[in-house]
Amino acid sequence: MDFGLSPEQDILKTTARDFFAEQAPTTLLREMRNQRPPYPADLWKKMADLGWMAIAIPEKYGGVGGSIHDLMVLVEEMGRAAFPGPLFTSLIGGIAIDILGSEKQKAELLPPIAAGKAVASLAILEPSLSMGADGIALTASHSAGGYSLSGTKLFVSDVEAADYLVVAARTGEGSGEDGISAILVNVKSAGSRLSVTRLDTVPVEDYYEVVFDGVVVGESAVLGQAGQAWNGLNRVAQIAAVAKCVDMVGAGQRMVETAVAHAKERVQFGRPIGSFQAIQHHCANAATAVDSARLIANKAVWMLNEGMECTKIVSMAKSFGADSHRRVTQLTHQVTGGVGLIIEHDLPMFTYRALASELLFGTPAEHRELVAQELGL
Amino acid sequence: MHFGFTPTQEQLRAEVKAFCEQELTPEAAAEFASGVGPGPAAKEFYRKLGAKGWLTVSWPRKYGGLDGSHTDQLIVSDELEYQGVKSNRVGSSMAGPTILLCGGEETKAEWLPKIAAGGIEFALGYTEPDAGSDLAALDIRAVEDGDDYVINGSKIFNTATHYADYHWLGARTDPNAPKHKGVSLFIVDLTSPGITIKPLWVLSGQRTNVVYYDNVRVPKRNLVGEKNRGFYHIATALDFERMFPCGGIRRDFHRVVATARETTTNGRPQGKDPLVRQAIAEFAAELEVAELLSYQMAWLVDNGTVPTKEASMNKTYVTELEGRLGDLAMHIFGPRFMLREGSKWAQAEGAGAWNYLSSYVSCIYGGTNEIQRNIIATRGLGLPR
Ligand SMILES: Cc1cc2nc3c(=O)[nH]c(=O)nc-3n(C[C@H](O)[C@H](O)[C@H](O)COP(=O)(O)OP(=O)(O)OC[C@H]3O[C@@H](n4cnc5c(N)ncnc54)[C@H](O)[C@@H]3O)c2cc1C
Numbered sequence: 001m002d003f004g005l006s007p008e009q010d011i012l013k014t015t016a017r018d019f020f021a022e023q024a025p026t027t028l029l030r031e032m033r034n035q036r037p038p039y040p041a042d043l044w045k046k047m048a049d050l051g052w053m054a055i056a057i058p059e060k061y062g063g064v065g066g067s068i069h070d071l072m073v074l075v076e077e078m079g080r081a082a083f084p085g086p087l088f089t090s091l092i093g094g095i096a097i098d099i100l101g102s103e104k105q106k107a108e109l110l111p112p113i114a115a116g117k118a119v120a121s122l123a124i125l126e127p128s129l130s131m132g133a134d135g136i137a138l139t140a141s142h143s144a145g146g147y148s149l150s151g152t153k154l155f156v157s158d159v160e161a162a163d164y165l166v167v168a169a170r171t172g173e174g175s176g177e178d179g180i181s182a183i184l185v186n187v188k189s190a191g192s193r194l195s196v197t198r199l200d201t202v203p204v205e206d207y208y209e210v211v212f213d214g215v216v217v218g219e220s221a222v223l224g225q226a227g228q229a230w231n232g233l234n235r236v237a238q239i240a241a242v243a244k245c246v247d248m249v250g251a252g253q254r255m256v257e258t259a260v261a262h263a264k265e266r267v268q269f270g271r272p273i274g275s276f277q278a279i280q281h282h283c284a285n286a287a288t289a290v291d292s293a294r295l296i297a298n299k300a301v302w303m304l305n306e307g308m309e310c311t312k313i314v315s316m317a318k319s320f321g322a323d324s325h326r327r328v329t330q331l332t333h334q335v336t337g338g339v340g341l342i343i344e345h346d347l348p349m350f351t352y353r354a355l356a357s358e359l360l361f362g363t364p365a366e367h368r369e370l371v372a373q374e375l376g377l
Numbered sequence: 378m379h380f381g382f383t384p385t386q387e388q389l390r391a392e393v394k395a396f397c398e399q400e401l402t403p404e405a406a407a408e409f410a411s412g413v414g415p416g417p418a419a420k421e422f423y424r425k426l427g428a429k430g431w432l433t434v435s436w437p438r439k440y441g442g443l444d445g446s447h448t449d450q451l452i453v454s455d456e457l458e459y460q461g462v463k464s465n466r467v468g469s470s471m472a473g474p475t476i477l478l479c480g481g482e483e484t485k486a487e488w489l490p491k492i493a494a495g496g497i498e499f500a501l502g503y504t505e506p507d508a509g510s511d512l513a514a515l516d517i518r519a520v521e522d523g524d525d526y527v528i529n530g531s532k533i534f535n536t537a538t539h540y541a542d543y544h545w546l547g548a549r550t551d552p553n554a555p556k557h558k559g560v561s562l563f564i565v566d567l568t569s570p571g572i573t574i575k576p577l578w579v580l581s582g583q584r585t586n587v588v589y590y591d592n593v594r595v596p597k598r599n600l601v602g603e604k605n606r607g608f609y610h611i612a613t614a615l616d617f618e619r620m621f622p623c624g625g626i627r628r629d630f631h632r633v634v635a636t637a638r639e640t641t642t643n644g645r646p647q648g649k650d651p652l653v654r655q656a657i658a659e660f661a662a663e664l665e666v667a668e669l670l671s672y673q674m675a676w677l678v679d680n681g682t683v684p685t686k687e688a689s690m691n692k693t694y695v696t697e698l699e700g701r702l703g704d705l706a707m708h709i710f711g712p713r714f715m716l717r718e719g720s721k722w723a724q725a726e727g728a729g730a731w732n733y734l735s736s737y738v739s740c741i742y743g744g745t746n747e748i749q750r751n752i753i754a755t756r757g758l759g760l761p762r
Contacts, residue, residue, distance in 0.1 A: 125712070127722070128642060129642065129711045129712060129713070130642065154712070154722065155712050197721055199715075199716060199720050199721060199722065200716060200717045200719060200720030200721075200723075201715040201716055201717065201720070201730075202715055202717060202730045202731070202734065204715060207715075209721055209722065267507075268509060268510050268511040268514070269510070269511045269514075270511075273510075276747070278747040278750065278751070279747070326704075330700065330737070333737045333740075333741070334740060334741070334745070334746070334747065337509055337510070337741055337745060338504070338509060338533070338534050338741055338742070341579040341580050341581075341737060341738055341741065342577055342578070342579055342580075343578045343579065343580055347580075348579075348580035351580055351734070351737070352580070355707075355714065355715050355730060356712075356715060358707075359707065359711060359712040359714060359715065360712055363707075363708075363711045363712070364708075365652060365708055366711075
């Protein structure tokens, strides 16, 4: 076994950490939350210059040709920085097109995504909130020269910043895995039959309801084979779920460091609060939670990277990771006391963000159900 | 033993409920639900509560109370919380009881009737940047000067100072005495020259404040209780702050249960999911226990006990229960948990994330849960310090 990173990954990690520390301090992130769209264009450009949107896109489509593992190294640093906005969305969107698209589609769509000139956002979840194939009810009915899409998607990220949506839709009969297609919808040119409403969430990131009321697209909008997209979509969702795990590990690590630093500095009753065993145990429990979540997340990363069958490990990692992260959030807030609750402090941003990481791409309960199924129950 | 309420008490609860249905305007309800604190409508509502005597049920009639029991007060507060009214006012639940216990007759006659009538409110002025859990370390100075004290220094996390009328202030009057023995309590008019109040917002959307004192003059008669005994007076009052009505949690729990009953996931009502049923049932038992802890507190006080250990158990239990209600709602609502009231697709009137976030706050203020556990262990169980 080898629990470490490659030298190249170490460099990526350091570069990303330094970049976020310098270019995206938490003060800026708090401002960004109130901006529409939330990204300063120059920041986006700098990340594009570093090749981050391109990281997991093959070289022949203008990408860097990195692995899933490389992508996760970047995502962990994003988590550590509580970095919001379309970068995560773009990374997952790029992977979706790479996995689902035909050669021709990839050659056309991926280069602008890799260059940071276009963003594709994944639209799977519907009001049923089920992450399985049975949750896909949005219909794409075939008519002369194309498809007409009707239905609702929920919690689609960064739609205002996106150029495309990758929509999971039913082109066939039934409710199973067969007959699900991935359809590319151009947000900017879809017209009035596409309505986008920003959801009022706790201040995490940008999530939307997208309603399709007979949105018409051409034949070529189907990514890959019509009716055959479920496996690919499922793999994208697995990668996204593991990315959320890794993001939580990065965030959790930062929260623990913040709490430990506070415990060393803050003096009450004439001594650093970190000398009280109650506080030491909180810190120890939080650190153990992050370290253990990191192990199982990394194992999932490795299995994804190796192309192994990984339904069970992904679901174990996501449910374990979400529960651990909630614990880390609670414990670190206890340690930091009143000061850690003030919105100008670093912690609340992580606390808000934790909710989305824990709940999207499968809730802990859904993932535990999948683990049970994998165990033959 | 008798675990029920008397018919009179049942009637009292019903009266409070009917009163709220009649008098609680949408404006007042919105002010209570906001994190900014009561505005004009909510203040008007408090005056009406005061006229009923319901802010101070257990106080003597001569000070505007009803000569009732603490149990009766808790019944009223509990029902008010269920109806969305913030029942724990600083004046009636903290400052007033301290004045009753520790104040001189003149102080009582001057302040208690006004507090009972609901026309004035206090803000709690204990915490300072270097005095949080270690309250006795507070350092704001009050120096005698003629008929006044002159106060200099600053406070942090003094919630309510932006809408209250008076500051219930702990200040150091003897810098040379051991730290517990040099603190006094003052009532300070918040409009006094030299006071500056700056907002501070916490993650659950509630406003609290930083307060600066720059040569603020306070008449000597506004010193409450004994000079330099303030820390002991404060400690007594904190036991009262910890009598936690669970009405708000109960209401949100009912909303969550209703949501589980009404929401269908893939053709099945969520309430039919065995996991959801287990989690809801588990919470119901925990809530029952929380309520019993609170009513036990009231009963102990009614019978002449100062329930230090029980107060701390009550505080940790109820505040952590609030967090577990968040966990429960998260489990049932899934990603919709993140949505705020008013958002499309929000469930149970937003009884999700904001409650969950406010439990982070509750576990810190009013004495952190670690401090409560220290109290349970040392004062309650006699473990060595
Ligand atoms: C929203 C909000 C509203 C508030 N409103 C008011 C108000 O109106 N008036 C007012 O006066 N104050 C108010 N407070 C302040 C509150 O009472 C303090 O925040 C609280 O007492 C903790 O103090 P601290 O924040 O300085 O944390 P600290 O005391 O620094 O504690 C940090 C951590 O160390 C732990 N710790 C400290 N000492 C010990 C020990 N001996 N053993 C074990 N662990 C220990 C704590 O439990 C905590 O986990 C409010 C706070 C908040 C967040």
